[in-house]
Amino acid sequence: MARVHPMRAIRVWLTCVLLASISAAAGADGGALLVRNGHVLTMDAATGDLPRADILVRDGRIVAVGPDLDAGDARVIDAAGAYVLPGFVDTHSHLYTTTMRGQFRNADGRYFDVAEHLSPVMTPDDVHIAMHLGALELLDGGITSTGDFFDNVRSPAHGEAGLAALEASGIRAVLYYGGPDKSTRQPIDLAHLSALAGARDQAARVRLGLAWRLPRDLDDAGNWAMRDREREVARALGLPVQVHVSVQPGPIFDALIARDLLDPALSLVHATDATPVQLQALEAAGGALSLTPVSEHRVGYGLTRLDDFEGVSRQGLGIDGNALAGCGDMFAAMRLAALTWSGGARDETAVAPRALLELATRRGADALGLGAVTGTLVPGKRADLQVIAPGSLQMAGFGGGDPAALLVYSAAPTDVRTVIVDGRLVKHDGELVGVDLPRVREAARASARALLERAGPR
Ligand SMILES: [Zn+2]
Numbered sequence: 001m002a003r004v005h006p007m008r009a010i011r012v013w014l015t016c017v018l019l020a021s022i023s024a025a026a027g028a029d030g031g032a033l034l035v036r037n038g039h040v041l042t043m044d045a046a047t048g049d050l051p052r053a054d055i056l057v058r059d060g061r062i063v064a065v066g067p068d069l070d071a072g073d074a075r076v077i078d079a080a081g082a083y084v085l086p087g088f089v090d091t092h093s094h095l096y097t098t099t100m101r102g103q104f105r106n107a108d109g110r111y112f113d114v115a116e117h118l119s120p121v122m123t124p125d126d127v128h129i130a131m132h133l134g135a136l137e138l139l140d141g142g143i144t145s146t147g148d149f150f151d152n153v154r155s156p157a158h159g160e161a162g163l164a165a166l167e168a169s170g171i172r173a174v175l176y177y178g179g180p181d182k183s184t185r186q187p188i189d190l191a192h193l194s195a196l197a198g199a200r201d202q203a204a205r206v207r208l209g210l211a212w213r214l215p216r217d218l219d220d221a222g223n224w225a226m227r228d229r230e231r232e233v234a235r236a237l238g239l240p241v242q243v244h245v246s247v248q249p250g251p252i253f254d255a256l257i258a259r260d261l262l263d264p265a266l267s268l269v270h271a272t273d274a275t276p277v278q279l280q281a282l283e284a285a286g287g288a289l290s291l292t293p294v295s296e297h298r299v300g301y302g303l304t305r306l307d308d309f310e311g312v313s314r315q316g317l318g319i320d321g322n323a324l325a326g327c328g329d330m331f332a333a334m335r336l337a338a339l340t341w342s343g344g345a346r347d348e349t350a351v352a353p354r355a356l357l358e359l360a361t362r363r364g365a366d367a368l369g370l371g372a373v374t375g376t377l378v379p380g381k382r383a384d385l386q387v388i389a390p391g392s393l394q395m396a397g398f399g400g401g402d403p404a405a406l407l408v409y410s411a412a413p414t415d416v417r418t419v420i421v422d423g424r425l426v427k428h429d430g431e432l433v434g435v436d437l438p439r440v441r442e443a444a445r446a447s448a449r450a451l452l453e454r455a456g457p458r
Contacts, residue, residue, distance in 0.1 A: 035077045037078065038084035047376075050067070057383040060422045060424070090143045096130045098322050111299050124160070125161065133444045141327075141416055144386070145172040154180045159189070166206045174208070179211070210239050215227060235265070250275070292304070317334065334356040354402070
């Protein structure tokens with residue numbers, strides 16, 4: 001056996017003591033948890049529902065799911081009488097617009113006009129306040145992952161403020177880093193994006209992606225050169241990419257196909273106008289879809305008919321900005337998608353409520369490229385989950401059986417009692433943990449007022 005020098009042995013011992021104290025400190029905020037006696041909807045096809053089961057979480061990961069698990073040193077979260085689901089996955093958002101809430105007044109203020117009026121006067125602090133508030137609202141309603149399309153990166157400081165806000169909120173996110181506005185004229189700051197990507201772990205809770213846009217004029221070769229370069233950089237950095245296909249929907253989708261730009265790293269947003277041929281091409285390329293029924297209906301993109309998209313394997317639901325959707329409410333998104341489906345099909349039996357839960361969890365995670373990380377409650381996944389307690393009047397009167405219809409048609413964000421992200425308790429007993437809500441609200445109000453003042457009349 002090799003002899004160890006005494007000083008080296010002391011150093012090793014000191015390192016061990018230090019590591020032990022770090023992990024003890026983590027125990028207070030991210031230590032082991034046991035979610036006990038819930039009705040667990042694992043959303044994993046092989047495991048199904050477990051009407052009474054525990055979930056043991058260690059080091060941010062689910063280590064066991066089943067009845068009567070030994071809690072050991074884990075903090076116990078009582079879920080008796082409640083439903084335990086994977087956290088919802090919002091596949092597309094614009095959280096920086098959260099402080100524009102109430103300003104989109106339809107005929108008296110179209111979304112794009114108002115957003116393009118207020119976005120230029122946002123400082124990095126305004127971005128941080130809006131994105132932090134938006135992410136907290138998502139967490140409060142059981143949404144544990146978001147794909148945030150950040151198309152207001154007016155400077156490196158704005159980009160860093162957005163990342164810092166998502167980090168601070170505790171949410172899991174892909175921050176799709178975009179250009180300085182919603183136009184297609186400006187380039188994305190690829191040097192800054194590359195520097196950020198180089199300094200970050202793409203397996204971390206908050207990851208980077210590219211918020212891509214295509215030329216408004218699809219014959220503009222100069223603009224295509226800029227866009228192709230952005231896509232090449234994203235590919236080289238291994239970043240996922242999102243792109244809206246709502247502007248000139250048919251020609252844009254056709255251009256993506258003709259230029260062979262569809263691939264598994266790309267997800268398309270707002271495909272309400274897509275044709276079966278276009279969707280087949282997306283499916284063949286392994287690309288993904290993000291469907292945001294509330295915002296798509298609100299801005300008049302058409303009806304989000306889930307039965308139109310049945311041929312696309314990778315798809316999920318999105319909020320598309322809490323302000324545009326009204327609020328960051330995945331229950332509302334599921335409900336609207338379900339109602340549009342049955343109403344459009346003129347067939348009550350067309351909709352399986354569980355299909356909505358699948359879109360909001362497992363399928364959404366897969367669409368965001370996070371299928372190996374989150375979206376189901378099975379050992380090995382990161383621990384992103386929510387406990388829904390049916391204590392409100394609007395959930396009362398349920399006598400048992402499959403709870404999927406109850407959750408889709410009756411539940412609301414206020415029914416989400418506990419939320420865990422990456423093994424960390426972010427909402428408990430109906431309250432966000434460690435958040436000074438009066439301060440968050442006041443900062444958001446002050447920032448929103450200042451935006452209106454600085455932007456002046458439209
Ligand atoms: Zn969008």
